[in-house]
Amino acid sequence: MDLVRHLEYFVAVAEERHFGRAAAILGVTQPPVSRAIKALEKHLDLTLIERTPDGAAITEHGAALLPRARLIVDDARRLTSTARSLTSADTVRIGLVPQVDDALAARIAASVGVQARVETAGAVALLDGVRAHELDVAVIDHPVVLDRLVAGPAITLPRQVSVPVAHRSSRAKRPRLTMLSDLVFATTPRAANPPAHDLLLDAFRHHALDPEILWANTFRDVAVAVASGRCFGLVPAASPVLPGTCHLDLAAEDVALRVRIVRRDEKAEPSARLIDRILLQAAR
Missing domain, CATH: 3.40.190.10 (Periplasmic binding protein-like II)
Known part of the structure; x- marks a missing residue:
């Protein structure tokens, strides 16, 4: 059986809670979707979807398998996309x-x-x-x-220090890095680039700041951590000031990317x- 295709049909029905809507999203008619679900259930020896007067309901077993099914379907799509890009001279x-x-x-x-x-x-x-x-x-x-x-x-991109809007540094006339000693530094993991990570922390120590570290892989992670009131982070100088945060010009040369x-x-x-x-x- 085409396991990936059958899992794709299962994910669509589970998310739409309706065979007809799932078929429309998949670009097929409803009978193939029903057959695929039955074949998958037979293959797994589990009931995944139950028909209801309102459409379809996912069973306890189906709910347990749905996250894994999504991963398999997504990985298959990424594999296909990557394969196409590898064979495309324009990519x-x-x-x-x-x-x-x-x-x-x-x-x-x-x-x-x-x-x-x-x-x-x-x-x-x-x-x-x-x-x-x-x-x-x-x-x-x-x-x-x-x-x-x-x-x-090397190209230097200016960055600012993002701090909680209620933090004392945001209200100071002459804020300094040392004022951030009560905050945790939200930044990418050291393993991502040990030399750059260590150099930045050395620069902080030069300013008498030796912060605790919170790993934050994305700007969203940094923004959420800062807005929570317990962290500071580094953001591009041109980035918008998000709710709950304030941007400060501190040690511009040291914090630049x-x-x-x-x-x-x-x-x-x-x-x-x-x-x-x-x-x-x-x-x-």
């Missing part, structure tokens, strides 16, 4: 560290002018992707251990040049 595979904000990431993807596949990961993982020919070009934070890979010059572009081969050189121009514009 450029771009890696970005999570410190690159959404607006800048969107500009980079749009600038390539071809089908772009963009993924986010720490610098160490992105460099592994470039070495393994899984990525054509990557924007990584600096410094980092390149291990024989060639990277472009330094990035470099790493490319795999000549194929990615045009994309690397475009990305370089966008980063230089953001640095101004």
Whole structure:
């Protein structure tokens, strides 16, 4: 049996709670969906969906298997998408560290002018992707251990310190980093890029700040942590001030994000040049 297809039908029915609506979303008629559910139930020896007067109800067993079924269906779609990108001469595979904000990431993807596949990961993982020919070009934070890979010059992107709106530093006429000693620093895990992480903490210590660390993989994680009132974080200078937060200009040179572009081969050189121009514009 086509297990992935049958799981796709199961996920659609479970989410829609209706065979007809699920069939419409899947672009098929209702009978194939009903047959697929019955075949899947027979294969698993479990009842997953029960018909009701209002449509369909997921059983206890179905609810237990639904998260795993979603993962399998999503992974199958990603595999197909990745395979297509690998065989497409027009596809450029771009890696970005999570410190690159959404607006800048969107500009980079749009600038390539071809089908772009963009993924986010720490610098160490992105460099592994470039070495393994899984990525054509990557924007990584600096410094980092390149291990024989060639990277472009470092570009400095301004950042600000985001603090809780009610914190004393947000009301100070001359705020200083030392005022943040009662807050936890929300930032990407050290394993993402140990040299850059350690260099930033060394800069904080130079300002008499040695904060506790909270791992925050995305800007959303940072914003939520800061808005909660117990953390501070670093955000792009041009990013909007979100509710519950306040942006401060503190130790601008020390907290700035330094990035470099790493490319795999000549194929990615045009994309690397475009990305370089966008980063230089953001640095101004």
